[in-house]
Amino acid sequence: MHSPAPEAAALFKPHPEQTFFPDPALDRAMGVVMALATEVYVLRDRLFALERLLAESGTFDRARLDAAPTPEEAAASAADRDAFVNGLLSSVLALQASKGATS
Amino acid sequence: MTTFNSPRRIDPRSFAAAQSFITGVKIYWHKDLFGTLRSEYEHRVDVSGKAPQTVDDVEKIVAGMTTYRYYGWFERHMQKFKYAGRYGLIPWHQQERERLEKELAQKPIAPLELDPQLEMPRYYVNCDIHQHPGGVWSDPVAGFVYERASSTTTPLAGELHADMHERFTRLLEENCPAPQRVLDMGCGFGKSTGPIAAHFPQAQVDAVDLAAPVLEVAARRTKNVRFRQMDATRTDYPDGHFDLVTSTMLLHEMPPPVIEKTLAEAARVLHPGGKMVHLDFHNLRDPFARFIHYTHGRRNNEPFMEPLAEMDIAALLGKLGFKNVKIEPFAEAEGVLSPEFRAWRFPWTTITAERV
Numbered sequence: 001m002h003s004p005a006p007e008a009a010a011l012f013k014p015h016p017e018q019t020f021f022p023d024p025a026l027d028r029a030m031g032v033v034m035a036l037a038t039e040v041y042v043l044r045d046r047l048f049a050l051e052r053l054l055a056e057s058g059t060f061d062r063a064r065l066d067a068a069p070t071p072e073e074a075a076a077s078a079a080d081r082d083a084f085v086n087g088l089l090s091s092v093l094a095l096q097a098s099k100g101a102t103s
Numbered sequence: 104m105t106t107f108n109s110p111r112r113i114d115p116r117s118f119a120a121a122q123s124f125i126t127g128v129k130i131y132w133h134k135d136l137f138g139t140l141r142s143e144y145e146h147r148v149d150v151s152g153k154a155p156q157t158v159d160d161v162e163k164i165v166a167g168m169t170t171y172r173y174y175g176w177f178e179r180h181m182q183k184f185k186y187a188g189r190y191g192l193i194p195w196h197q198q199e200r201e202r203l204e205k206e207l208a209q210k211p212i213a214p215l216e217l218d219p220q221l222e223m224p225r226y227y228v229n230c231d232i233h234q235h236p237g238g239v240w241s242d243p244v245a246g247f248v249y250e251r252a253s254s255t256t257t258p259l260a261g262e263l264h265a266d267m268h269e270r271f272t273r274l275l276e277e278n279c280p281a282p283q284r285v286l287d288m289g290c291g292f293g294k295s296t297g298p299i300a301a302h303f304p305q306a307q308v309d310a311v312d313l314a315a316p317v318l319e320v321a322a323r324r325t326k327n328v329r330f331r332q333m334d335a336t337r338t339d340y341p342d343g344h345f346d347l348v349t350s351t352m353l354l355h356e357m358p359p360p361v362i363e364k365t366l367a368e369a370a371r372v373l374h375p376g377g378k379m380v381h382l383d384f385h386n387l388r389d390p391f392a393r394f395i396h397y398t399h400g401r402r403n404n405e406p407f408m409e410p411l412a413e414m415d416i417a418a419l420l421g422k423l424g425f426k427n428v429k430i431e432p433f434a435e436a437e438g439v440l441s442p443e444f445r446a447w448r449f450p451w452t453t454i455t456a457e458r459v
Contacts, residue, residue, distance in 0.1 A: 018402065020176040030176055034128075038121050038190065045120035 113195055121190030122255070125181055129258045132177045137395075137447040140170045144391060161394035179402040182234045185252065193236055196248045203244045211322035216331045217315050224334070226358050226407075227313060234404050239291070239314045246320035250292045257435075259446060267435040268295055271382055271453075272302040274433075275349065278455055279378040282306045282346035286372060288335040288365065289313075289353030293321030293328065295382075299349065300327045306346075311335055336364035343374035351382040354454075355400075355411045362411065363419060370424045373458040379425065385412055385452035386432050396450055416454055425456035 019027045055062045069077065096102070147164050148154060155161045165171040186192050196203065223240055231238050235252065239245045283306055290296045290310035300308045304327070311333040312318050322330045333339070335353070348369040354362050369379050387393040393412065400408030420428045433451040434440050 018175075018179055020172045020179070027176065031180060034180065034184065035188065038124055038184065038188065041124040042117045042120045042190070045123075046116060049116060 113190055113198055118190050118195050121188070122185070122192075125185050125188075126255045126258045128177065128181050129185075129255070132174070132181065133259055133447045134445075136170070136174050136177060138445045140165070140168070140174050141391070141445065143168060143170055155390050157390055158394045158397060161390045165394070175398065175402060178399065182403060185255070186234055186248075187236055192248050192252055196244050196251075200244055203247050206323070207243060207319055209323070211319070211330075212324075212326050213322040214329045215318060215322035216329075217318065218332045219315075221313070221332055221334065223313060224361070226361065230404055230406055232356060232404055239317050243316055243319070245314070246292050246316035246318070249317055250294075250320055253292075253294060257449070259448075268298040270435065271295065271351065271433075272298050274453060274455075275299065275347065275380055276302065278380055279347045282378075284345045285309070285347045285349065286311070286338075286340065286345045286369075287328075288348065288350040288369070289356070290318075290321060290328075290330065291352075292317045293325040293330070295349075295351040296321065296328050296330075297325040300325060309340075311338060336361060336368050338368060338372060340372045342371055343377075345372050346374070346377050348373055348377070348379045349381065352384075354381055354383045355405065355408045357411075358407050359410050359414055362407075362414065363423075366420065367423050370458060375458055377458040379454075379456050379458070381454040382433060383411065383452060383454065384408060384450045385416065385430060385454065387412060387450050388432075392450060395447070412450075420454075420456050424459045426459050427455075427457040429453070429455045431455075 017027070021027050021030075051060075051062065051065065054060050144161075144165055151164075155164060184191060187194075227240065228238065233252065233256075235245070235248065237245060239249045242248075282303055285299060285303060285306050285308045287296045287299060287308065287310040290312050291314075293310065296308065296310045300306070308328045309331060310321065310328050311331050312321075313332070313334060315332050318330045318332055321328070335350075350365075354365070357365060366379075373379060384396065387396055396412060397409045400406060416430055417428045431453055432440055433453045435448070435451050438444055439448055
């Protein structure tokens, strides 16, 4: 072989990535979004595979899992939902959590 | 033990799921994003009442369009994720190296001649074509990476391109019905060489490529071909040795002086009346198609797509000793040349000529 992988790696000096948006911050944020989307899809795929294996082995009843939540279940999960939303969106308000300079 | 949460290990299911997701995004890009971009562009041209004449004219229209920004971003970055993301082809093949090297230790099913002294040309090593880190030449397992990558290069393949190689071999047969000796230049991992050898079972098919890693894979996939590591611009075949010289998707990966040398070498090794057929990207039907192709070359690390499309190939072939030159659009599937076909596609073109 002409040159092993480590030599090729040594040849590589990263160049700045191409940009497409007026503010390159959006280029970078899009990369984060798509990396997260990939992880979500990987998890979703794995969850479906797990459910299939468990249903096949008789460990659980898929129809019960797929059923819409009962009013009791929905009420019980509402608090969890609210906490999730608060955690997700708290940055939107742009308020400091500790006292300090503002810029 | 393989654990799902290990930060270092990619399990095969997660790799397949991530690559499938990336392919899904690319399909969306091919159809919906490109279709929307084209419609928005056409609308702007209609409103302006002035038909763009040049690539620069098109660029002025689309450069500031938000849809174009996303179109460019997704073209560049989904390819980057495909190769170099957390679930990319490179980390996956690095992880699988031991298994793949064992496969390479098995005897090939076709004759394989490697030339460890062959120097890789500078243009070839200076740019990682297709955004494949390290290219196809530098790592022993790079042939497997390329093979896997090319299975989703044209993600509409399942729907549209399934019979592309069949269509290409049919075209070869129309030009050269019963070749005895065939040379396939820049054969890669043998994706097109295999169908050629299968279509002409009576022929001795030779196939050359610069990169040992891809030849290593080719010689384990395809029988009845002699795979040789060699620079297509200077092979060791005698003058007039071949009835048919072919290449698929080779010329656009070379700068114009190398294209000229390659075509001159094809002229040398063909006997008078011998045929040459290249499948590549050349004819572009309007400035928008040209703009899309040139910017694809930039975003996919293929710097010679634009120069090839700008070359006067017919004049060059005349100078090199060819006649009956035909440069024609190639339909890789039914209906793709129709104006109603709205998805992104490569500007497939066949270049056929006869040795004087």
